[in-house]
Each structure stands twice: as C-alpha cells, then as structure tokens.
Amino acid sequence: MYQIEQSFTMKYAFPVCFDRDTLAPESTVLTDILSRAGDGPHRVLPVIDQNVLIAHPDIVDRLQLYADVHGDVLELIDPPLIVRGGEISKSDPIEVDEFYLRTQTQNIDRHSFALVIGGGAVVDAIGYAAATAHRGIRLIRMPTTVLAQNDAGIGVKNAINYRGRKNYLGTFAAPFAVINDFDFLATLPQRDKVSGIAEAIKVALIRDGEFFNWLHENRGPLAEFAPEPTERMITRCAELHLEHIRSSGDPFEQGSARPLDFGHWCAHRLEELSASELRHGEAVAIGIALDSLYSYLKGMIGIESVERIRATLEGVGFTLNHKALESLDIHKALEDFREHLGGKLCITLLTREGAAIEVNEIDHHTMEECRQQLLGGVWPK
Ligand SMILES: NC(=O)c1ccc[n+]([C@@H]2O[C@H](COP(=O)([O-])OP(=O)(O)OC[C@H]3O[C@@H](n4cnc5c(N)ncnc54)[C@H](O)[C@@H]3O)[C@@H](O)[C@H]2O)c1
Ligand SMILES: [Zn+2]
Known part of the structure; x- marks a missing residue:
C-alpha cells in the first residue's frame, strides 16, 4: 500500500460593508473592493433582481454612470442580467441557465466579476451559478432585503431548489465581498421588512x-x-x-x-x-x-x-x-x-x-x- 496524506489549508477573507448610497458616483466602496483584485479595469456583470429594478428604476443608469466615472477600475458588461425575484429564481432553472449562457456569450472568465443585487433568493441562485460556472467566478453580493443583509447574503452557502426540495443543490463558496446598502430596504414590501x-x-x-x-x-x-x-x-x-x-x-x-x-x-x-x-x-x-x-x-x-x-x-x-x-x-x-x-x-x-x-x-x-x-x-x- 502506498499512501500520500494530502493536506493543505486555504485562507478565506472578504469584507462585509454596511453602507448607504453605494452607487453614488463619488463613493469608492465598490471600486476599493474591485481594486483588491489588482489593477483594473475589471469586467463586471451586473445581475439584478427584477423587483429591485421595478422599485429602483434608475439603478441601471446609476450603475452605468458609476462605471463611466470609475472607468479605470470597472468595465460593466452590458446589458445587465435581469432575473425574476423571489423563490422562483431558485426553483426554476431558467435564471441559473441564463447566467451560464452569459458567461459563455460574453466571455466571462474566472477573473471577471458578477455583481448580484437582490433578495436572498436571487443572491442564492446567482451565488450557485457563479460558484459552478468555470468552477467559480468572483462574486460581489449586494443584498437588498433585511434577511439577505443580516443572514443569507453574508455567509458562505448558496443553493437552488430541486424538484420541490428546498436548497437541494448548492455549494459552499465565499463571496469576494458583500455590500449591505441600507438604502435599498425602504422599498421592501411590509412582509419582507418583517420577515428578516x-x-x-x-x-x-x-x-x-x-x-x-x-x-x-x-x-x-x-x-x-x-x-x-x-x-x-x-x-x-x-x-x-x-x-x-x-x-x-x-x-x-x-x-x-x-x-x-x-x-x-x-x-x-x-x-x-x-x-x-x-x-x-x-x-x-x-x-x-x-x-x-x-x-x-x-x-x-x-x-x-x-x-x-x-x-x-x-x-x-x-x-x-x-x-x-x-x-x-x-x-x-x-x-x-x-x-x-x-x-x-x-x-x-x-x-x-x-x-x-x-x-x-x-x-x-x-x-x-x-x-x-x-x-x-x-x-x-
Ligand atoms: N445561503 C444562505 O445562507 C441562506 C440563509 C438564509 C436564507 N437563504 C435563502 O434566502 C431566501 C429568502 O431571501 P429573502 O427573505 O431576501 O426573500 P426574497 O429573495 O424572496 O425577496 C423577497 C421579495 O422582495 C423582492 N425584493 C428584494 N429586494 C427588494 C427591494 N429592495 N425592494 C423591493 N423588493 C425587493 C424580491 O424580488 C422578492 O420578491 C430563501 O430562498 C432562503 O432559503 C439563504
Ligand atoms: Zn434561515
């Protein structure tokens, strides 16, 4: 018998920021995070929860303006991927599939970033997609619900549902960074304000x-x-x-x-x-x-x-x-x-x-x- 005891450790470190108005042109929270990956510009695919887009219709323009101002650090992949909000994004494979497709059609590689902006369900689904595409694309999470900011969006787990079984498919994958922008919370439906x-x-x-x-x-x-x-x-x-x-x-x-x-x-x-x-x-x-x-x-x-x-x-x-x-x-x-x-x-x-x-x-x-x-x-x- 010949046996090698394989062993190594890996250090995980990521910032969890508590912020407001992160997409204001003068804010450097996001660019500081991207700069941790070295000199830019870094390619970033925004993935946005449809209900966040409905509640914040200027978000795509604000992101674009932010990217224009910080062009040396960030290059936005256009157009953003808009996904349905809520549990359907985890139960129906469409959102994950669209993410995979985008990684192929727009040459998103392991050095690119996905920036997911949404509730815990979208963060979970896109977290799973990002962790599995190319065996892991860097993910920056911007959770937009109470529950996602205090729990679902800050940890190391992600999952989607499979044939009615909750969280059956998933991985452990640390994000590159998390930004909890409190300004998103004002538009939450009452139920989701309480839920978290x-x-x-x-x-x-x-x-x-x-x-x-x-x-x-x-x-x-x-x-x-x-x-x-x-x-x-x-x-x-x-x-x-x-x-x-x-x-x-x-x-x-x-x-x-x-x-x-x-x-x-x-x-x-x-x-x-x-x-x-x-x-x-x-x-x-x-x-x-x-x-x-x-x-x-x-x-x-x-x-x-x-x-x-x-x-x-x-x-x-x-x-x-x-x-x-x-x-x-x-x-x-x-x-x-x-x-x-x-x-x-x-x-x-x-x-x-x-x-x-x-x-x-x-x-x-x-x-x-x-x-x-x-x-x-x-x-x-
Ligand atoms: N990965 C983990 O560690 C972990 C931990 C806890 C929970 N979860 C998962 O998180 C999910 C629940 O997350 P949730 O409570 O955030 O619910 P959710 O993602 O379903 O969001 C609730 C609703 O609010 C909408 N929404 C999100 N942000 C909004 C905003 N700012 N304004 C208006 N509408 C907005 C969403 O589109 C959705 O319709 C569950 O699937 C759960 O399994 C994961
Ligand atoms: Zn929970």
Whole structure:
C-alpha cells in the first residue's frame, strides 16, 4: 500500500460593508473592493433582481454612470442580467441557465466579476451559478432585503431548489465581498421588512441574551421599520452570524451540528408545505416558536422566557399559527432532517435567552403537542 496524506489549508477573507448610497458616483466602496483584485479595469456583470429594478428604476443608469466615472477600475458588461425575484429564481432553472449562457456569450472568465443585487433568493441562485460556472467566478453580493443583509447574503452557502426540495443543490463558496446598502430596504414590501427579523431573533436567542432583550424592548419600533433600530438589528445579527462562521471551527458545516439552524428543521418543511407561500423568515419565526415551546415543555427554559419569545415574534409582526402547520408531519419532518444531516439528528434547543444546546433526540409526542398548541394559538400551556 502506498499512501500520500494530502493536506493543505486555504485562507478565506472578504469584507462585509454596511453602507448607504453605494452607487453614488463619488463613493469608492465598490471600486476599493474591485481594486483588491489588482489593477483594473475589471469586467463586471451586473445581475439584478427584477423587483429591485421595478422599485429602483434608475439603478441601471446609476450603475452605468458609476462605471463611466470609475472607468479605470470597472468595465460593466452590458446589458445587465435581469432575473425574476423571489423563490422562483431558485426553483426554476431558467435564471441559473441564463447566467451560464452569459458567461459563455460574453466571455466571462474566472477573473471577471458578477455583481448580484437582490433578495436572498436571487443572491442564492446567482451565488450557485457563479460558484459552478468555470468552477467559480468572483462574486460581489449586494443584498437588498433585511434577511439577505443580516443572514443569507453574508455567509458562505448558496443553493437552488430541486424538484420541490428546498436548497437541494448548492455549494459552499465565499463571496469576494458583500455590500449591505441600507438604502435599498425602504422599498421592501411590509412582509419582507418583517420577515428578516426572524433571523435576528434566532441568533440572539442562541448567542446573545442582551441582544434578545434589546429586540424584545424594541419590537414596536422594529415592527414600524424605524431606520435606526432596523439598521442596528441587521448589523448585530450579521456580526453574530459572521462571528459564528469565523470561529465555530466548522465554516463549511462538515459536522452534524447546525447551531445557527435553530428553528430551521421545521421551517424548511413549512416552506415546502406552503409551496413557498411562506417567506423563509416567516417560516423560521414559526420554527423558533415551536422549538422554544418544546424547550419550555422539556423544562429547559422558564415560562417567562417562552412568553417573551412569543411577545417578541408577534410584536414585530409574525403570525405563528399558519395553516401549513396543519399538514406538518412531525415524525416525517424530523426523519427527513436527520437524513439531510447525514444520519445523526441534531436539533438546537434553548437553555436560556442567549444560550442553546444540541440534542440528538426529540420526543415526537411533545413536539406534536407543541404543534397543536401553536395552531390553537393558546400557548404556552
Ligand atoms: N445561503 C444562505 O445562507 C441562506 C440563509 C438564509 C436564507 N437563504 C435563502 O434566502 C431566501 C429568502 O431571501 P429573502 O427573505 O431576501 O426573500 P426574497 O429573495 O424572496 O425577496 C423577497 C421579495 O422582495 C423582492 N425584493 C428584494 N429586494 C427588494 C427591494 N429592495 N425592494 C423591493 N423588493 C425587493 C424580491 O424580488 C422578492 O420578491 C430563501 O430562498 C432562503 O432559503 C439563504
Ligand atoms: Zn434561515
């Protein structure tokens, strides 16, 4: 037997910027990022979420003006690729295919950039396309929803759906850079303003009790989308996610534990059951409620905590007894999740506000009781 132990490490580093008016001609946030790749001009294919274009009809002109002013650093590939917004961009292969086609017809190579501007779904779909075309095209993300700015757009994962299975195809691929421009958020539909707050409540509950307390206290202003608390919520949530990816020792999730996926085992199933009528964040809010209630019924957290969690979720605007819960088969959903994790079930539960543990077994009977209580709307009992 002859064996070589192959081993190497690779360092990943990318900036996550919190900004406003990034496409103003005088801004150098984007050009500074591109300049990290050496002297320009760098070829950049803009990929824009159609709903962002509808809400910001001048965005293409602004991009062009920006490129004209910064011609030494950036050359825009024309025309931009406009893709449908929302989950359809992940469920229908058309958007990914169009991206691949563009890479061929416009000679986009591994030294070129894609600049994706859109919600978490478009960022995920184009992230997947960019990671797989030429085995990886440099990607700059400009997430335009709360959820994309505080979670989906800042990490190292991307995915598309396959035959109704959520996130079945995907890769781990770090972006070249992320720019969270808060100015995009003003045009979000009310539902999407609220939806992303679920990820902040999630990460606060498992990692940062003080942040959870702040979210609880500020649930009113957050429900009204007051800019200052909204931006603070996004920034702190992003910090906690980035810190986890950086320091967990498992950025590419090779182990079974998914500590950041608190409330997610059932959220993904609820999204499927609702045929994507439920937004990801809305489903996560229900998942948080379910697993918090379970933590309480198992004696792991007190009744005041579960009441505060409910008040926070409902206070920012979530509805927690969605009809998709009616068809949630607890046993099957847990089994599927176990399979998804590679054989060993790993569910995150709360031990207090700001701390969590992983458990490998779930009492299906109690979880079913939680589902019933949530549906009935009278909880915790
Ligand atoms: N890769 C990851 O780590 C990760 C993490 C969490 C979630 N996700 C994925 O993110 C997706 C959800 O993302 P989302 O909550 O951003 O929803 P979304 O992308 O579906 O966006 C919601 C809606 O808002 C529109 N929109 C986006 N920006 C807008 C703006 N500024 N003004 C007006 N309309 C705008 C979109 O076109 C869409 O119709 C899910 O597919 C989920 O699986 C991925
Ligand atoms: Zn999530």
